[in-house]
Amino acid sequence: MASIGFIGLGNMGLPMARNLMKAGHQVTGFDLSEAALAALESEGGARAASPVEAVSEVDGVVTALPAAQHVRGVYLGEGGILAAPRPGTIFIDCSTIDVETARAVIAEAGTRGQMMIDSPMSGGVGGASAGTLTFMAGGSAQAFAAAEPVLQAMGKNIFHAGDAGAGSAAKICNNMMLAIQMIAVSEGFNLAERLGLEAEKLYEISSTATARCWALNDYCPAPGPVPASPANRDYQPGFAAALMLKDLRIAMQAAQAAGAHTPMGAQATQIYSLMDLAGQSERDFSGVIKLLRGDI
Numbered sequence: 160m161a162s163i164g165f166i167g168l169g170n171m172g173l174p175m176a177r178n179l180m181k182a183g184h185q186v187t188g189f190d191l192s193e194a195a196l197a198a199l200e201s202e203g204g205a206r207a208a209s210p211v212e213a214v215s216e217v218d219g220v221v222t223a224l225p226a227a228q229h230v231r232g233v234y235l236g237e238g239g240i241l242a243a244p245r246p247g248t249i250f251i252d253c254s255t256i257d258v259e260t261a262r263a264v265i266a267e268a269g270t271r272g273q274m275m276i277d278s279p280m281s282g283g284v285g286g287a288s289a290g291t292l293t294f295m296a297g298g299s300a301q302a303f304a305a306a307e308p309v310l311q312a313m314g315k316n317i318f319h320a321g322d323a324g325a326g327s328a329a330k331i332c333n334n335m336m337l338a339i340q341m342i343a344v345s346e347g348f349n350l351a352e353r354l355g356l357e358a359e360k361l362y363e364i365s366s367t368a369t370a371r372c373w374a375l376n377d378y379c380p381a382p383g384p385v386p387a388s389p390a391n392r393d394y395q396p397g398f399a400a401a402l403m404l405k406d407l408r409i410a411m412q413a414a415q416a417a418g419a420h421t422p423m424g425a426q427a428t429q430i431y432s433l434m435d436l437a438g439q440s441e442r443d444f445s446g447v448i449k450l451l452r453g454d455i
Contacts, residue, residue: 162187163309164214165221166233168195172223174287175313180204182312189213211243219249219309226405227256234264241271249305250275255331257409258324265298265323274302277323278310279330283398291315297325331413334406338427338444340374345448348381358383380445394446401440404431
């Protein structure tokens with residue numbers, strides 16, 4: 160059993176903290192939301208009045224924050240958490256951020272004698288609740304070994320992707336591919352509808368044929384074929400389109416900096432930008448099927 164400071168108790172963070180407690184860890188959390196702190200307390204966790212208080216006497220720290228500026232602020236800002244904990248604390252940042260920020264924060268942790276990894280996750284709210292997330296970690300082998308027991312309490316598939324920033328690189332590449340696949344699957348179902356082919360029949364065929372992928376088999380954007388998908392609850396997230404757009408923009412910035420050609424990623428970014436302009440950014444990202452259909 161370890162003591163864990165957890166900063167960021169949002170849609171992903173709170174169920175992740177629950178799973179840490181189920182595994183026997185003591186969790187002290189901080190979030191700007193009173194409701195999130197109350198929920199953590201009601202399930203046996205402790206609340207902290209500040210990020211520094213959450214990490215001051217713990218074995219490990221997990222952060223799950225919205226964007227790079229929040230990560231820099233919490234770790235590096237005035238009163239940042241890297242200066243607070245006892246020696247030997249392992250820091251695990253699960254936020255989806257740009258590679259440069261991940262590397263900068265991990266480098267600063269190293270100068271302070273702390274171990275840290277960037278370890279964004281994949282699997283959505285369902286995976287966070289079930290403890291089946293995929294974590295992709297970047298950092299030293301020593302830091303990864305220290306973090307792995309904590310990650311195992313929250314996820315099913317744990318990968319050491321490489322040095323600092325490699326976890327963030329894997330995440331933005333993964334999500335760019337996912338966005339492209341979701342758009343492709345949505346186009347296929349929209350075309351099938353126009354051709355008079357039932358969604359259930361297309362799913363039955365394509366989910367076992369060469370078009371099969373997670374966006375189709377497990378998260379089908381058309382209502383009906385996959386009962387657990389957001390398509391069957393009016394595209395309530397899930398993984399919000401706003402978050403997918405954020406990740407795509409990070410990927411496009413990385414592609415430009417690296418000189419990588421990502422024309423389909425760029426097109427996906429434009430399409431999700433249109434979904435945002437249509438006021439649908441809080442819907443699940445699979446709701447892009449409605450945009451492509453012309454329903455929004």
